[in-house]
Every structure is written in structure tokens, then in C-alpha cells.
Amino acid sequence: MxxxxxxxxxxxxxxxxxxxxxxxxxxxxxxxxxxxxxxxLMIERCRHQLANPTDEDWDGTTVARSK
Structure with missing residues (x-):
């Protein structure tokens, strides 16, 4: 739990x-x-967001840019 x-x-x-x-x-x-x-994976994504902030209208969506 x-x-x-x-x-x-x-x-x-x-x-x-x-x-x-x-x-x-x-x-x-x-x-x-x-x-x-x-x-x-989520830790990596969080660190990426901290290093590369997105716009204020970010909705939590992650777009895959590579395979």
C-alpha cells in the first residue's frame, strides 16, 4: 500500500x-x-522538466520525440 x-x-x-x-x-x-x-522513468522526466521548463499551459503530457 x-x-x-x-x-x-x-x-x-x-x-x-x-x-x-x-x-x-x-x-x-x-x-x-x-x-x-x-x-x-518519471524521475528522468521530472529532472528534464526542471532543466527545461515548459510553458505555463503545460498539461502534464509528454510527447515522445524519438523511439
Whole structure:
């Protein structure tokens, strides 16, 4: 249950644009589960958003630019 709660908290923070809080929540998920690919991917996406901020009208959508 704690794993699910921390991942959901990460998603909520992601959607709200609070990438620092999202990283913390996804890190918790990753620690609880071990090698968690979904949490690791979201951490990468959060770090990208922090380094490359999007417009204020960002809706949480990520567009794949490569395969």
C-alpha cells in the first residue's frame, strides 16, 4: 500500500508541476520496490522538466520525440 501511495503522490505532484516533490515521491517508490522502471522513468522526466521548463499551459503530457 505504501508503494502505491508514494507513486500516486508522485503522479499528483507531476501533474501539478511540482517536479521536486514528484522526484521525492518516485524515489520513495523506487526504494520500496527496488528496480522500478516506471518510477525511474518519471524521475528522468521530472529532472528534464526542471532543466527545461515548459510553458505555463503545460498539461502534464509528454510527447515522445524519438523511439
Amino acid at each position: 505504501r508503494l502505491i501511495a508514494s507513486y500516486e503522490a508522485g503522479l499528483s505532484a507531476w501533474r501539478a508541476g511540482d517536479f521536486t516533490a514528484a522526484i521525492a515521491a518516485f524515489e520513495t517508490s523506487r526504494q520500496l520496490r527496488g528496480a522500478d522502471a516506471a518510477s525511474s
